[in-house]
Amino acid sequence: MEGLIAFWAASGIANFTGGQVLMMAVGALLLFLAIVKGFEPLLLLPIGFGAILANIPNGGFIDEGGLLFLAYHVGIETGVFPLLIFMGVGALTDFGALIANPKMLLLGAAAQFGIFATLIGAIALNWVPGFEFSMKDAGAIAIIGGADGPTAIFLASKLAPELLGAIAVAAYSYMALVPLIQPPIMRLLTTEAERQIKMEQLREVSKKEKIIFPLMVLGLTILFLPAATPLVGMFCLGNLMRESGVVDRLSNTAQNELINIVTIFLGLAVGSKLSADKFLQLETLGILVLGAIAFAIGTATGVLMAKLMSKMSGGKINPLIGAAGVSAVPMAARVVNKVGLEANQHNYLLMHAMGPNVAGVLGSAVAAGVLIAVLG
Amino acid sequence: MNSIPEQIVQAVGIMFLGMGLVFVFLTILILCIKLVAMKFAPLPQEKATRAAENESTQPAGVDPKIIAVITAAIHQYRAKA
Numbered sequence: 001m002e003g004l005i006a007f008w009a010a011s012g013i014a015n016f017t018g019g020q021v022l023m024m025a026v027g028a029l030l031l032f033l034a035i036v037k038g039f040e041p042l043l044l045l046p047i048g049f050g051a052i053l054a055n056i057p058n059g060g061f062i063d064e065g066g067l068l069f070l071a072y073h074v075g076i077e078t079g080v081f082p083l084l085i086f087m088g089v090g091a092l093t094d095f096g097a098l099i100a101n102p103k104m105l106l107l108g109a110a111a112q113f114g115i116f117a118t119l120i121g122a123i124a125l126n127w128v129p130g131f132e133f134s135m136k137d138a139g140a141i142a143i144i145g146g147a148d149g150p151t152a153i154f155l156a157s158k159l160a161p162e163l164l165g166a167i168a169v170a171a172y173s174y175m176a177l178v179p180l181i182q183p184p185i186m187r188l189l190t191t192e193a194e195r196q197i198k199m200e201q202l203r204e205v206s207k208k209e210k211i212i213f214p215l216m217v218l219g220l221t222i223l224f225l226p227a228a229t230p231l232v233g234m235f236c237l238g239n240l241m242r243e244s245g246v247v248d249r250l251s252n253t254a255q256n257e258l259i260n261i262v263t264i265f266l267g268l269a270v271g272s273k274l275s276a277d278k279f280l281q282l283e284t285l286g287i288l289v290l291g292a293i294a295f296a297i298g299t300a301t302g303v304l305m306a307k308l309m310s311k312m313s314g315g316k317i318n319p320l321i322g323a324a325g326v327s328a329v330p331m332a333a334r335v336v337n338k339v340g341l342e343a344n345q346h347n348y349l350l351m352h353a354m355g356p357n358v359a360g361v362l363g364s365a366v367a368a369g370v371l372i373a374v375l376g
Numbered sequence: 377m378n379s380i381p382e383q384i385v386q387a388v389g390i391m392f393l394g395m396g397l398v399f400v401f402l403t404i405l406i407l408c409i410k411l412v413a414m415k416f417a418p419l420p421q422e423k424a425t426r427a428a429e430n431e432s433t434q435p436a437g438v439d440p441k442i443i444a445v446i447t448a449a450i451h452q453y454r455a456k457a
Contacts, residue, residue, distance in 0.1 A: 102409040105402040112398050116391035123387045126380050135383060139390075208416040209409075216408050224401055359402070366401050370394045 015057035019276025026274060027051030030169070039176035043149065043267050047169065050271015061272065068272035071265045076157050076164070081266040082150035083234045086365075088259030089150065090214070090238025091251045093329070093361070097354040099209050100202040103309065104321075108359025110305030111325030112367045114145030114298025118290050125290065130282045136160050139371040141287050144171045145294025146364030147178070147328040153270065154231060155368045158376055165273025166284040170291035178331045181292070182299050182323050183339050189303045190319050194310065195343035197318040199352045207243070214239040217362065221369070227376070228369020235365065298326040302356070324353040327360035 008014055030048030034041040053061045054068055061068040075081035098104055122138035125131045133141065140160035143152045144167060152171040156164040174181065187195075214236035221232040241251040273279070306322025320340050324332040333353035340349040378386070 099409055099413070102406040102413075105406050106399070109395075109398045109402045113395060116394045119390060119394075120384060120387045123380065123383045126383070135386065138387065204418050206416050206418045209412055212412050212416070213409070216412065217405065220401065220405060220408065224404075225397070362405075363398055363402060366398050367394060370397050371390075374390055374393065 010058060012057055017057070017276065019280050020055040020057060023055040023274055023276045023279060024052050026279070027055070027271065033173075033176070040172050042263055043172050043270075044176070046264055046267025047172070047271040047274070050268040051274035052271075053268070054272040054275050062275060068268055071269040072272050075262075075265055076153065076269050077161065079154050079157050079230065081262050081269065082154040082157070083230055084262045085150040085259055085266065086154075086231055087234040087238040088254045088262070089329070089361070090235035090240075091242045091254040092259075093235075093239060093242075093358050094354075095210060095213050095239065095358055096205045097202060097351055098358050099205045099213055101352075101355050104355030105359045105362070106309065107302055107306055107322045107325040107356035108327075108361075108363035109325075110322065111298045111302035111327075111356075111360055112146065112363045113301040114294045114296070114326065115142045115364070115367050115371075117297045118142040118145050118294035121293055122286075122290050125286050128286075131286055133283070133286075134160075136375050137163055139375045140164075140167055141290050142294060143167075143364070143368055143371065144174065144287075144291035145298045145326070146360075146367060147171070147175055147295060147298065147326040147332070148361060148364045149175065151231060151364050151368050153266070155371060158372055162278065163283065163287065165270060165275075165279055166287045167291075168270040169274065170288050173288075174291055174295050175328050175331065178328050179335050179338075181295055182332065182335050185296055185299045186303055186320055186323050186336075186339050189300060190307065192343060194307070194319050195340060196347065197310065197315060198344070198347050199318055199321075199349065200316065202351060207245070210243040211240065214243065221366075225366060225369045225373065227373035228365055231365040231368060232362070235361070295326065299323050302326060302360075306356075318347075318349055318352070321349060321353045321356050324355075324357040325360045325363070327357065327364050329357050329361060330354070332360070333357040 027048045027050075030044045030051060033039040034044035034048060050068060053059060060066045063069060119138050119142040122133050122141045123135070126133055136159040140156040140163055143155045146152065149168070149171050153164065153168050156167045160167075218229075218233060218236040221229050238251075238254050241247050241254060302322035302325035303319055304322070305325070306317060306319040310317040310319050318340065320336050324336045326332055333350055336353035337348060337350040340347045
């Protein structure tokens with residue numbers, strides 16, 4: 001009988017708290033979104049499962065020495081996981097469309113306005129009773145507007161580790177929701193005629209230009225913004241491995257096996273931050289709202305900048321491509337292509353949207369560097 | 377801790393600084409890309425002329441003698457069959 005009582009006392013049913021049950025439901029919701037709805041499954045599946053594991057009573061996953069504790073401690077506290085992912089993204093990215101039309105960098109820059117506008121929004125939210133975001137917290141929340149998962153996690157781990165779970169979940173959820181959030185804003189800010197604009201075919205880019213590009217980006221970062229070199233440096237390493245053509249084995253590993261392995265542990269570690277006591281707070285709600293605003297503003301300023309450039313170039317630029325400036329590669333570019341096809345069945349904007357899209361990755365890495373340099 | 381209006385002023389400052397830096401950084405990058413392109417971009421005319429050369433040289437490049445030989449060979453083959 002005593003054994004039975006001991007068994008009962010150690011069982012999950014006897015030890016559940018309300019918060020843990022609720023967080024497991026959140027984990028299950030993330031699994032549902034990943035499996036049934038197909039929202040960013042590569043990340044939301046491990047994050048959702050991590051959230052369930054982290055809230056098991058007596059499971060010990062997030063106690064010192066537990067698997068999730070170690071994954072977080074080793075990979076995220078140090079910033080290593082997001083940087084390895086960034087190297088993989090660099091190896092996956094083809095900058096050809098951007099090198100052929102470098103003006104697109106301006107769109108990637110304009111779309112970062114969402115980040116900095118949200119910084120003000122997060123501070124203004126302090127007027128609402130119950131919110132107390134410091135400037136560092138605000139910076140970490142604002143980076144959700146960069147629509148770049150690894151950048152958001154990297155910055156949050158540096159500036160506001162206690163908010164990391166909510167920020168990562170918001171960042172990846174909104175990236176999955178790009179096809180829903182962006183099109184209404186894009187249609188609102190452009191006219192039918194503007195959406196039909198066809199763009200000239202891009203010129204060819206030589207291999208030398210593609211090899212010099214990552215080195216040049218790294219050089220400029222070293223000179224002007226060393227705080228961004230962890231992100232930009234790893235990104236450029238991945239891209240150089242890809243474009244140099246002499247280390248295909250390393251490039252393939254970076255963009256396949258390595259990024260996959262890191263993604264599993266990154267997702268689990270982020271999920272471990274979804275424990276009831278940290279996540280079930282008013283602040284989380286604020287972060288989710290601010291993240292959506294950041295995303296919407298970034299899309300809008302990108303489109304407006306593209307509109308301006310379109311006017312100045314005499315109607316050679318389709319303003320829709322500005323929306324791709326918010327990184328979220330390649331989802332945002334695909335959305336641009338889709339909205340463009342709705343206006344004109346023969347207008348394929350995908351290649352043109354890839355330019356601002358990859359420019360957005362650089363732009364948000366630079367913005368993250370600025371925030372680290374100023375606030376960190 | 378600073379009052380909220382003070383913090384907002386600070387945030388606005390960071391906004392202008394941040395956007396300014398992002399634009400300056402990426403504008404410099406644009407200039408650098410253009411410089412590299414001036415030196416290393418594949419020349420469009422060069423390609424066009426090469427293509428034109430190919431088109432014009434190939435038909436003329438076939439030696440009339442060879443044409444005669446091939447025609448003769450075809451004749452022989454057909455006569456055999």
